[in-house]
Amino acid sequence: MNKQSKPLHLRPKDPKKTLMRLFGYFRYNKGLFFGGILFTILGTLAEVASNAMLSPIIDAFIERKDGRTLLGYFIIMGLFVIIIALGQYLGNLFMIKLSQKTVHRIREDMFSHMEKLPISYFDRHSHGDLMSTFTNDVDMLTQSLEQGISQLTISIITVVGTFAMMIYISPILTLLVAVMLLIMFGAIKYIGQKSAVNFRNQQAALADMNGYVEEIMSGQKVVKVFNYEKRAIDIFNRKNEELRKASTQASTYGTMLMPIMGNLSYVKYALVSMAGAFLVIKKVLSVGNIASFLQYTRSVSRPITMFSNQLNTLFAALAGAERIFNVLDEEVEIDQGDVTLVKHDDKGGYYWKVPKNNEEYEEIPLRGYITFKDVNFSYEEGKPVLKNINLHAKPGQKIAFVGSTGAGKTTITNLINRFYEINEGTILFDGIDIKRIRKYDLRSTMSIVLQDVHLFEGTIKDNIRYGRLDATDEEVMEAAKLANAHYFIKNLPQGYDTMLTADGMNLSQGERQLLSIARAAIADPTILILDEATSSVDTRTEKLIAEGMDKLMDGRTTFVIAHRLSTVRDADTIMVLEHGKIIERGNHEELMQLKGRYYELNTGAAELE
Numbered sequence: 001m002n003k004q005s006k007p008l009h010l011r012p013k014d015p016k017k018t019l020m021r022l023f024g025y026f027r028y029n030k031g032l033f034f035g036g037i038l039f040t041i042l043g044t045l046a047e048v049a050s051n052a053m054l055s056p057i058i059d060a061f062i063e064r065k066d067g068r069t070l071l072g073y074f075i076i077m078g079l080f081v082i083i084i085a086l087g088q089y090l091g092n093l094f095m096i097k098l099s100q101k102t103v104h105r106i107r108e109d110m111f112s113h114m115e116k117l118p119i120s121y122f123d124r125h126s127h128g129d130l131m132s133t134f135t136n137d138v139d140m141l142t143q144s145l146e147q148g149i150s151q152l153t154i155s156i157i158t159v160v161g162t163f164a165m166m167i168y169i170s171p172i173l174t175l176l177v178a179v180m181l182l183i184m185f186g187a188i189k190y191i192g193q194k195s196a197v198n199f200r201n202q203q204a205a206l207a208d209m210n211g212y213v214e215e216i217m218s219g220q221k222v223v224k225v226f227n228y229e230k231r232a233i234d235i236f237n238r239k240n241e242e243l244r245k246a247s248t249q250a251s252t253y254g255t256m257l258m259p260i261m262g263n264l265s266y267v268k269y270a271l272v273s274m275a276g277a278f279l280v281i282k283k284v285l286s287v288g289n290i291a292s293f294l295q296y297t298r299s300v301s302r303p304i305t306m307f308s309n310q311l312n313t314l315f316a317a318l319a320g321a322e323r324i325f326n327v328l329d330e331e332v333e334i335d336q337g338d339v340t341l342v343k344h345d346d347k348g349g350y351y352w353k354v355p356k357n358n359e360e361y362e363e364i365p366l367r368g369y370i371t372f373k374d375v376n377f378s379y380e381e382g383k384p385v386l387k388n389i390n391l392h393a394k395p396g397q398k399i400a401f402v403g404s405t406g407a408g409k410t411t412i413t414n415l416i417n418r419f420y421e422i423n424e425g426t427i428l429f430d431g432i433d434i435k436r437i438r439k440y441d442l443r444s445t446m447s448i449v450l451q452d453v454h455l456f457e458g459t460i461k462d463n464i465r466y467g468r469l470d471a472t473d474e475e476v477m478e479a480a481k482l483a484n485a486h487y488f489i490k491n492l493p494q495g496y497d498t499m500l501t502a503d504g505m506n507l508s509q510g511e512r513q514l515l516s517i518a519r520a521a522i523a524d525p526t527i528l529i530l531d532e533a534t535s536s537v538d539t540r541t542e543k544l545i546a547e548g549m550d551k552l553m554d555g556r557t558t559f560v561i562a563h564r565l566s567t568v569r570d571a572d573t574i575m576v577l578e579h580g581k582i583i584e585r586g587n588h589e590e591l592m593q594l595k596g597r598y599y600e601l602n603t604g605a606a607e608l609e
């Protein structure tokens with residue numbers, strides 16, 4: 001299995017589409033969105049207008065020396081200041097709420113989508129990448145949303161408003177400013193392009209390093225056992241160095257922009273001042289006009305510099321948003337099942353409800369027949385793992401799979417519960433093609449005890465109840481007793497309420513297996529799949545596990561992948577798998593007489609001991 005990191009280096013393929021999709025999320029909070037924009041516009045307009053006040057104030061003072069008019073202007077100015085502050089404050093507040101709600105929803109969508117993805121998705125993608133999208137990309141998006149929209153609004157309103165006022169004061173000077181702005185734009189565009197590439201490289205390097213740290217962190221035991229530390233450090237150092245280089249480049253271009261823009265701004269200011277002074281001497285404009293105009297000159301470039309400063313972050317956020325949407329667009333498990341499971345208390349038990357033509361239904365009782373017909377399967381195209389598998393299990397029968405490692409035993413069971421879709425052939429459940437059965441209903445009839453037990457953070461009780469969420473405490477205990485887990489649980493300090501750490505590290509292998517048997521038992525499944533753990537436990541625990549499994553198997557169609565002879569001996573049929581093919585089948589006596597592979601495994605090899 002080769003999990004590869006996603007190619008993070010890619011440019012946002014379609015920034016416009018990503019942006020539109022992002023904006024689509026605002027439809028859930030229209031009030032906040034429009035309210036935020038409205039207040040921001042109000043504050044910005046007030047700011048633009050307040051600059052215009054400079055002109056009459058200065059002229060009233062210099063030319064007319066009129067104190068009363070001056071006081072009136074000051075009061076108006078004060079009002080403007082209040083409107084500006086209020087508008088900006090409320091605008092920001094609304095935008096923060098909007099972005100938090102939006103991101104909250106995106107996270108919700110992502111998680112629920114992740115839960116619908118097929119197992120094969122997780123084979124193809126590293127956990128680190130997915131985690132990084134969940135955390136880094138979402139974080140980045142939050143920041144950009146919080147500031148991006150208001151800044152964009154402020155920029156547009158300021159630029160448009162200011163230009164209008166400038167043209168009103170002096171079209172000629174406005175032309176001069178426009179030429180200077182064009183030059184500045186050119187610079188931004190050039191540097192922006194350079195830094196976007198660098199920034200993406202930086203993000204990719206960061207994700208790469210994070211993924212590595214996570215991988216090594218979760219594999220500490222393996223690292224230590226194999227003395228891999230030095231090599232791990234070397235690899236980490238290399239990735240760290242790559243990140244340093246990428247970040248330095250990204251930041252260099254990022255910080256170049258500010259001084260360049262700043263200097264160009266000064267040049268522009270000086271040019272306008274000179275031209276303005278000339279116009280005042282020629283009596284075309286008043287001193288107040290020039291004061292206002294210069295103020296506008298300054299404020300027209302500020303939003304542009306501000307925006308260009310944000311460009312990096314914006315690019316990164318967009319690329320992140322695209323990765324988020326990529327996860328969301330990932331195809332979910334196909335489920336066209338129209339056969340459902342219904343319960344008829346009067347007739348006793350469950351029935352498959354199979355739709356026929358003309359809205360009629362046929363009801364087939366849930367029994368537990370499983371049939372494989374010429375099944376072929378491969379995880380990756382061109383590498384067949386199972387070849388021409390045929391088998392038939394009757395209700396209550398025990399079918400055992402044996403065979404060397406990698407033969408395809410676990411794979412067969414992965415197909416029964418439809419973790420993966422088969423390439424050819426059919427699998428029938430009570431005579432119904434399992435492709436026709438709704439996955440939820442199919443899986444509700446099955447329990448699996450996986451080869452490697454997975455426990456979740458929570459109490460022992462919660463972990464057993466995972467098998468059936470509405471089970472009562474009594475039923476939990478009942479299941480634990482059946483699984484032979486009750487005894488060890490009782491002896492824990494807090495009994496059934498003992499907290500397990502993530503993955504149950506504070507339990508022994510054997511105890512974890514007993515717990516997983518209890519979990520399977522509580523679901524009271526029709527089909528049971530036991531993938532016996534290869535790890536060995538002490539003989540007493542082994543006996544407990546074997547007994548627990550026996551009780552659990554009673555009366556259910558069971559597929560058991562056995563590594564211990566004791567588990568196999570009493571199976572109705574034993575299938576010997578080799579390289580994805582069933583090479584021998586029969587019960588223990590028959591196979592022993594055959595003196596084939598099974599006989600070899602039993603007498604020679606240690607695998608079944």
Ligand SMILES: Nc1ncnc2c1ncn2[C@@H]1O[C@H](COP(=O)(O)OP(=O)(O)OP(=O)(O)O)[C@@H](O)[C@H]1O
Nearest residue numbers: 001123379380385404405406407408409410411412
């Ligand atoms: N998710 C996967 N993606 C690609 N190949 C896989 C995947 N899982 C298993 N394989 C391959 O399929 C083959 C069969 O694997 P499987 O897990 O079924 O073996 P097994 O018989 O259960 O072995 P073991 O006794 O070690 O558990 C192996 O060659 C394995 O490398």
Ligand SMILES: [Mg+2]
Nearest residue numbers: 409410411451
């Ligand atoms: Mg296996």
